Every structure is written in C-alpha cells, then in structure tokens.
Amino acid sequence: RKEVEQDPGPFNVPEGATVAFNCTYSNSASQSFFWYRQDCRKEPKLLMSVYSSGNEDGRFTAQLNRASQYISLLIRDSKLSDSATYLCVVNYQGGKLIFGQGTELSVKP
C-alpha cells in the first residue's frame, strides 16, 4: 500500500462545478496534512493546511478524518484558473513530507 494515495484523475469539470478530491494515508502517527497545487511545469505550492476540525479558505474546504486516515479537498464554484494538479501531502517522521501522486483537474468553459 502506498503511503499516500489519491483519487486517480483527471477530473474534467465545467466552470462553476463543485469538485471533491480524496486522499488516504497509511501512517496513523502522521500529525500534519496539507494540500498543494502544482501547475504544469511549475513547482508545487501550498494551497492550504488541513486541521483536525476542518478548515475553509474561500471556495476551498479541507477535511480530515483521523479514524479513517482520510483527507478531502472540496472546491466550490470552480474557475478556469483552478486547473492544476492537486497533491495530498502528509508528514511522515519529523519534517519529512510524503506527497501523493496528485490528481489533475481541468476546468472547462
């Protein structure tokens, strides 16, 4: 089993749609969780941290379920500019982060 597994992509959605990404992780001792965004041929950039109580940042909502070792990202009212690859990231030991393979999102007009 991979340490971090994400939904296979790509997701092709129309503008304005709501889209959800899921991610599972194998290390029950993990304490920190993040969603990163990576545009084509660019570096990964932090989108948001994921907190135990769930958190929201504008159109983006992240949820964590420790019992099921599951993380989700919800994007509401998707924009063309949301098109990117979304990476689920989990800390493993100390400062080491494990990145999922990523899920590609394509938002169409």
Place this chain on the structure above:
Amino acid sequence: DAGVIQSPRHEVTEMGQEVTLRCKPISGHNSLFWYRQTMMRGLELLIYFNNNVPIDDSGMPEDRFSAKMPNASFSTLKIQPSEPRDSAVYFCASSLSSSNQPQHFGDGTRLSIL
C-alpha cells in the same frame, strides 16, 4: 521576501558528465529537502537536512548521487557520472524545523541527460 532559489533553471548535458545543482533556502528555515519529479514516479524525496545535517538519505537512488549542505544558506546535489535515466525536474524545498510546517519549493532545475 526571497523564496527558495535554485540554479541552474535548465541543464542539458551528455551522459557521463558531472552535474551539480544548487539551492539557497529561505533565510531562517532550518530544514532543506531535495526532490526529484518524473511523470512515472511523481515527486520523490531524495534527502533532507536539518540544521545542515543530513537526516534521511534513503531516497538517494545510488552512489552516483550525493548532497551537501556546508552552511545554512547553501546546498548542492551532485550526480556523477550522470545517466539518461537521471533526467527529471529536481526541486529544492525548505521549511522551519517543525513537523507541522509546510515546505516552500524553488522553481526547480530541469535536467536532461543525453
């Protein structure tokens, strides 16, 4: 504020040559990470340093790869001799030394070994 700075941005070289990639982390960050990204394998952690000391190099593919961090503001990743299968994008990232801190990435070095 300056982010993580990597050089060169692009490198094309022939098989067998030595390649040196450079990274300057964000000032004040204690941890530095080297990653490699390919279509097939995604983003892989090669090695990371904490306070200039290598902590985990289990991701380094083989002895041809080596990394150093002589001071808090500079790190190198060296491949000698290079092979075509080393072609990838190499990212450097830095963070504050805490397990709940995110990492900030440089622009990456696109390496092509012919």
